[in-house]
Each structure stands twice: as C-alpha cells, then as structure tokens.
Amino acid sequence: MTNSWNMKRILCLLAILFCTLFVFNASAQEERDSPRRGEGISAFLERNKRSGKNYYQEFLKLNEKRLKGKEELQLGVKYALPPLRNGRNFVDGGKKDSVNDSASKPGGNKKKTINEPLFGKALANVKVTSNRLQGTCFYVVSGHGGPDPGAIGRVGKIELHEDEYAYDVALRLARNLMQEGAEVRIIIQDAKDGIRDDRYLANSNRETCMGTPIPLNQVARLQQRCAKINELYKEDCKHYKYCRAIFLHVDSRSKSHQTDVFFYHSKSKPDSKRLAKTMKKTFESKYGKHQPNRGFTGTVSARNLYVLANTSPASVFVELGNIQNTFDQRRFVISSNRQALAKWMMEGFITDYENAK
Structure with missing residues (x-):
C-alpha cells in the first residue's frame, strides 16, 4: 500500500x-x-x-x-521572436559571422555598427548583419532636390514632390546596403529629413549634393552630381572590387497611365546593361510572389541619359512609377511599399554582384 x-x-x-x-x-x-x-x-x-x-x-x-x-x-x-541561442547572435549555425573580422580585410566594412545621421535619430545606428556585399561600394542618388522638386503629383490638395519620395527610397536603399556590408555614398542629402513613414512627405528645398548647394539649372545640376561620383570613384575603385551608381526618379505621365518600375542602362557599358536586367528579373520574381495575378510590365532599355553617360562606375537609372496615377501613388505614399522597393533593389544588387564575381 x-x-x-x-x-x-x-x-x-x-x-x-x-x-x-x-x-x-x-x-x-x-x-x-x-x-x-x-x-x-x-x-x-x-x-x-x-x-x-x-x-x-x-x-x-x-x-x-x-x-x-x-x-x-x-x-x-x-x-x-525566435528564441535566443546562448544569448548571442545566431549566425551561420552559431558560428562567428565573418563581418566581425572585416576590419582586417581590404575593401571590407571596418565597422560592425555604422552611425549615419542622415537616416534620422531612430535609425542612425546601422548594424552590419551580413557580409554579402563586403568589398562593394555604391553611389545612391535621388533625383532632383534643392530648388527643383521634380515631378509633382496630387492627392486632393496635397502635393507629392518627386524629390521627397525618391529621397526616402534612396535612404532606405542605402541603409539596406550598409546592413549587407557595403560602403555607401549618399550623394543627395537632407540634414533634417531622415527615413520617414508618413504617407505625405513634407516638401522642402534643403537638399544638397553632399553639402554643396544644388543649382537650379538642369545641366549644372547633373554635372555636379556626376562630378562628385567620379571624384569619389577615382579613389574608391582602388579599394572596392565592385562599384555601382543608382539614380532614383519618379516619372510623370497622364493620370490614366499606370506603370511599373522601369530600368535604364548605359549604351556603352555592358556592366550597366547586366545590372539593369538583373534588377528587372528581381522585380519580376517579387511581383510573381506577392502579386501573382497582376504580372510585371516594367522594362529594361538603353537610354542616352546624361548621368548614365557621364559617370565612371557602371550605373542604373530607375523610374519608380507615375506620380500622377492613383494606383502608382500607393507605391510611394505607403511607407512599407517604399521599403519594399528599397529591399528589392538591394537584392538585385546582391545578385548582380554574385554574377560579376
């Protein structure tokens, strides 16, 4: 018992x-x-x-x-949240991420955490979480800026300025690239506007070309940003095996004209053409996954654009959509969509870099 x-x-x-x-x-x-x-x-x-x-x-x-x-x-x-592994980063099965050793590698990003005030106080500290873009350097350029707002769309009485939305996507892209171990030069800068989640971004004329006022004259404006990129590239190409420039713009067409993202490349640089095609394939894949019944109608083509013809590194020019079209406007005014655009372009760069090795 x-x-x-x-x-x-x-x-x-x-x-x-x-x-x-x-x-x-x-x-x-x-x-x-x-x-x-x-x-x-x-x-x-x-x-x-x-x-x-x-x-x-x-x-x-x-x-x-x-x-x-x-x-x-x-x-x-x-x-x-995934459960913590031994209270430390769970990278490559618990092994030390090679990003942590990048200080000893030429062309590698020498910081595990990068401070970039341009992203705004909440996002200024950028932790490098991957080495997929180690050894690369990017020149991220948002279109227009300063005295030139670029294309202007409208939602009721609210004006949507091209330079503000292109700049927000540019900052998001730059931050994503940094997280992947890349060196990034943000060519057009606004000391006040960081990454913003507002639907309607406040308009300003504070943007500069890395601290230098942007001229109103179109040719002078384009010459200025190309000269800055070429000046930086002259030294960067000695340290980075893969350097690329990207120009971000928002198109302006009739209100009824819905468009997808368009990619333009230089007529004389094969690397520019390959990059544009890789970007398009990446977006096709993403649209196929997230909007399978819609399809993707964006195109790749050669254009004799000033910035593509006059920058030393291979470049791609991206039109993100039609700022006049109500449907396309959702691609800009919803912050998660701006983030998706940045992420997909980052993934396009990763694929292109792997193909270039």
Missing part, C-alpha cells in the same frame, strides 16, 4: 514538472514585440538582439500568417 502511494506521488510530481517545463518552453518561444516606426525586419531583430540571416529566416517562418507573404512589418502588430 505504501509503495503504491509513493509511486502515485512520484508520478504526480513528474507530471507537474513536465507541465512546468512545457509551459516555460512555450512561453520562451512565444516572446513577442511590436516594431517601431521605420523598422524593417533586420532592424527589428537587431533591436531584439537577434541579428543574422538564420534569425531572419526563423522569424519569417514563425510569423508566416502575420506577414501574409510579405517581408514587411506593420505598426501595432506583435510578432513572435
């Missing part, structure tokens, strides 16, 4: 212990957090001490239903 009673007590204690461990493990796996304004998945995971591609992939699996096929975060939504 006593043995039977003791056995029951032991079984009861084991059951309690099992339940306690189960609840503990479940709660550990269900740790959640909500993103802050302007945070993409990488920045969100970085803030929660979960940097690296393995954490990133695990996060996508855990939140498959919440993300709904998109790699974009929504404010106010609590996302499940």
Whole structure:
C-alpha cells in the first residue's frame, strides 16, 4: 500500500514538472514585440538582439500568417521572436559571422555598427548583419532636390514632390546596403529629413549634393552630381572590387497611365546593361510572389541619359512609377511599399554582384 502511494506521488510530481517545463518552453518561444516606426525586419531583430540571416529566416517562418507573404512589418502588430541561442547572435549555425573580422580585410566594412545621421535619430545606428556585399561600394542618388522638386503629383490638395519620395527610397536603399556590408555614398542629402513613414512627405528645398548647394539649372545640376561620383570613384575603385551608381526618379505621365518600375542602362557599358536586367528579373520574381495575378510590365532599355553617360562606375537609372496615377501613388505614399522597393533593389544588387564575381 505504501509503495503504491509513493509511486502515485512520484508520478504526480513528474507530471507537474513536465507541465512546468512545457509551459516555460512555450512561453520562451512565444516572446513577442511590436516594431517601431521605420523598422524593417533586420532592424527589428537587431533591436531584439537577434541579428543574422538564420534569425531572419526563423522569424519569417514563425510569423508566416502575420506577414501574409510579405517581408514587411506593420505598426501595432506583435510578432513572435525566435528564441535566443546562448544569448548571442545566431549566425551561420552559431558560428562567428565573418563581418566581425572585416576590419582586417581590404575593401571590407571596418565597422560592425555604422552611425549615419542622415537616416534620422531612430535609425542612425546601422548594424552590419551580413557580409554579402563586403568589398562593394555604391553611389545612391535621388533625383532632383534643392530648388527643383521634380515631378509633382496630387492627392486632393496635397502635393507629392518627386524629390521627397525618391529621397526616402534612396535612404532606405542605402541603409539596406550598409546592413549587407557595403560602403555607401549618399550623394543627395537632407540634414533634417531622415527615413520617414508618413504617407505625405513634407516638401522642402534643403537638399544638397553632399553639402554643396544644388543649382537650379538642369545641366549644372547633373554635372555636379556626376562630378562628385567620379571624384569619389577615382579613389574608391582602388579599394572596392565592385562599384555601382543608382539614380532614383519618379516619372510623370497622364493620370490614366499606370506603370511599373522601369530600368535604364548605359549604351556603352555592358556592366550597366547586366545590372539593369538583373534588377528587372528581381522585380519580376517579387511581383510573381506577392502579386501573382497582376504580372510585371516594367522594362529594361538603353537610354542616352546624361548621368548614365557621364559617370565612371557602371550605373542604373530607375523610374519608380507615375506620380500622377492613383494606383502608382500607393507605391510611394505607403511607407512599407517604399521599403519594399528599397529591399528589392538591394537584392538585385546582391545578385548582380554574385554574377560579376
């Protein structure tokens, strides 16, 4: 009788212990957090001490239903966080990420964390979470700026200025490239406007060409940014094996004309043509995944544009859509769409860099 009673007590204690461990493990796996304004998945995971591609992939699996096929975060939504591995970054199966050793490699990014005030206070610190673009250098140029707002669209009485939306996408792209280990030169700059999540971006004429006022005259304006890129490239090409420039613009056509993203390349540089084609293929793939019934009608073509013909590094010129068209405007006014544009262009660069090796 006593043995039977003791056995029951032991079984009861084991059951309690099992339940306690189960609840503990479940709660550990269900740790959640909500993103802050302007945070993409990488920045969100970085803030929660979960940097690296393995954490990133695990996060996508855990939140498959919440993300709904998109790699974009929504404010106010609590996302499940992957469990921490030994309290440190879970990179390449727990091994040390080679980014951490980049200071000893020529052409590598020498900082694990980069401070770039142009991104705004909340996003100024950029943690390098990958080495996929180590040894590369990019010149990111948003169109127009300063005294020239570029194309102007309207939503009711609100004006949408091309230079503001192109600049926000440019900053997002630059930050994404930095996270992948690239060196990035932001050619057009606004000391006040960081990355913004507003639908309607405030208009200003503060933009400069790396601190120098932008002239109103179109030819002088284009000459200025090309000269700056060529000046930087003259030294950069000695240290970086892959240097590319990208010019971001927003088109202006009739209101009824809906367009996709268009890519233009230099007529005389094969690397420019390959880059433009790679970008288009990347966008085709993304549209096929996220909007399978819509299709992608963006094109690649050679254009004798001043900036493509007069910059030393291979370049691509990107028209992000028609600022007059109501449907295309969603591509600009919704911040997660601006982030998606930046992310897809970054992925296009990664593919092109791998193909160039």
